[in-house]
Amino acid sequence: MIRRAVRLAISLFVVVTASFLLVHLVPGDPVRAALGATADPAVVAARRAELGLDEPLLTQYLNYLGGVFSGNLGTSLTSGDPVSSVIATRLPATAELAGLAFLLTALMAVPVGMWVAVATHGGRRRGTDLAFTSVTGICTTVPDFLIGVGLVFVFAVTLPWLPPAGADTPASYVLPALALALGPSCQLARIIRTETTRVLGQDHLRVARSKRLPARRLYLRHALPNVLTAGLTVGGILFASLVGGSVLVENVFAWPGLGSTVVGAIVAQDYPLVQAIVLLLGAVVLVVNLFVDLALGLLDPRSTLTRS
Template identity: 90%
Template sequence: MTQPSPGPATGPRDGSREVPEGAVDRGEDIRRSSPRAWFLIGRLVRLAVSLFVVVTASFLIVHLVPGDPVRSALGITADPAVVAARRTELGLDEPLLTQYLHYLGGVVSGDLGTSIISGDPVSSVIATRLPATAKLAGLAVLLTALTAFPVGMWMAVATHGGRRRGADLAFTGVTGVFTTIPDFLIGVGLVFVFAVTLPWLPPAGADTPASYLLPVLALALGPSCQLARIIRTETTRVLGQDHLRVARSKRLPARLLYLRHALPNVLTAGLTVGGLLFAALVGGSVLVENVFAWPGLGSSVVGAIVAQDYPLVQAIVLLLGAVVLVVNLVVDLALGLLDPRSTLTRS
């Protein structure tokens, strides 16, 4: 009798081992069992990598700029022996890699170095200047949030369904103009109008509460307009969804309709864009502080760049970059809490 031929092989033909059923998805099951924990771990790992990139970039950008910071600090008539001794004291005569490793070790240990120009510890310079910048940025963020969300949602409600075309065009035009103008130009214009032409407000300094108005407005006006446009677009989209139609058919009060049903859906997009705008706001504060002679980190970093004060520039750039990264981490975590499904799709 003819023996039956063996059936076709069911194993892999490339010689690889067959993975037992269920083992492939084991890692996925573990991740799905605690999505928020894995979401947080992933964001913390990204933060650590981003901070390392910022540290390296701040070091290389400053050290690759041509010039001698010691000669700039001591003057062109300084004795060459004194210049050489100062360079040795600061470690600037060592190879670039050695300087980078020393700088990286100092950042890890909390030692940001000593200012080449003033001779003061960089940490003390930052501690002196940071409060002014924090107040300015905090007030600008608060003003942006308090104006963009109400204005954007109100415009969406007022122009929904093609109503009030004139208001729609005016809103789009005005916000579009202020979104494209740089912050420092807005600051110059505000100084010209409200401090020179109409001497109502002080043009510089941070001595009185009135001196905060112009720099905060210059810093917040562009981001407020940009965020208001996004909020208006998102609110218009939400107003067309079915659950809003059902809520409107129940004749709920406007306060409940828009704050309870519309705002939570708009908030997710607002936070996402707000995190990106915060980075632009931090960058804009550097120039705005110089326009208004604001005693903060922005004016300090510009002076340090001109004087080639390596330690001070590196520390301020690192601090501003770390603040942006931490704020974006907080925004990501807030989005994960508002929309738990994002912890699976974005981790």
Template identity: 65%
Template structure:
């Protein structure tokens, strides 16, 4: 059966190659696969390029050569490099990241126990940053549009720039000292009651919220100068309706793009913040594993962080394409 005798709708369904969405999705999927392969290869080479013997480092300098050799054979480190690489790839795709050279526990088990704490921390920080930045940027744009309130604009810009450049770990230390040690209002270590989330979430969210608020204000000012906003105002629509229905959706595109990129940095920022607050997540685990030279655990956590960043970027691209189909058409 040829498409020439089919109804137009069915013919369009068969001609998938003309669908820009399909091309967009195929390119994004191909890019993701290539990036994952590069990430896997880099993680595999990491354990072989680091100077020293990880087995010797894990067992200690007093371990006998026979014990070291037996452990290396058990881990398959004496096999040819290509064989180790193929076994590593096969293990990753089946969820087997190997075993810790220190504890002997499966790396996947360690990651599974620590990953929820990191996801909670990064997720809450992202929600707080977005929930604060979007309304703040919108309000500041409404207050300062047309060159009004220069003092408020200067104060907002200066404060957001300063907060955006302060490292997360420095914010974490300051927050822990002020609100935990000096004032005693909030706990500074561990993950338990809801109050234990406040300081680490703030340490991660303050910087991204400052960046998003500043970008959101600039985008909102540009949207408010568009013709369709002037038309909405000429129709004497309520200001709340003008901002929420007509202006905000158009200003969110750039904010959402930057928000997705900041979410990736939030995940990476958890490494230092978790260590400041003794948070039982992947960040504190990877630092401890580096100090112990437990490279299989480091390798597995690096893979999880890298894959998380890639998936977040893919999700942002898809959401932006849904909000603005022209972007998918242009790239398709």
């Protein structure tokens, strides 16, 4: 745990530095973009001095570090509101969408992957094997935002069953959550299928099968715990893809979350807001991976040695 905590601290430092440098290396003047092209040069210069953007890059970086550690993430250049309040307003929508998508990923991938492994074990049902491989392979290569556009066209335009945008009703969550979850669930289902096939060939499963145990007990009690170890490992990686995919998917569905906010902030060159959102999303991914490591250590102590 200490070793992973140290790695987390180093990774967070890298994320903070990268978010600062990437934003400041983008050409353009954020103050001029916020005040408009016709703003008086004296007003622009005064605003730059007020925000500390006229100072050397190293000084700005040290001030940024100090603000991060003190909880002061700065002020939005476009709205003038504190960045922390903007994030607090938008974060719940993104958290709800990402959490629902992650839950859908697990609920779709684990049963489907295990069922296909059991159905095709020993070379049976080659048609099912081919269909599963083809469908999941196609879904994993299509970007999330294209899946979202397709879902809108089918279920909101052609068949007006669901709302195409917004987050006003529970039905509004269906399409964006599916757009986020479909690709990762196909990736996870392929991993679950592979691991289940491997587990089914192990000796303890053969012994359990020879005892004529019920199928539910055989697969849920003896196979599932061994499969979940690999599923957790991949799940932590897929969560990062959910966070990244939410940036584009939220813009497709006009979702009032951090994804649409960061795209608008990038267009407006709102440095403080972009830095804070990138830092937050990166920190969330790192913390989730830390918890995945700890959960793996609890489920299978041998994984702690192999992953260290």
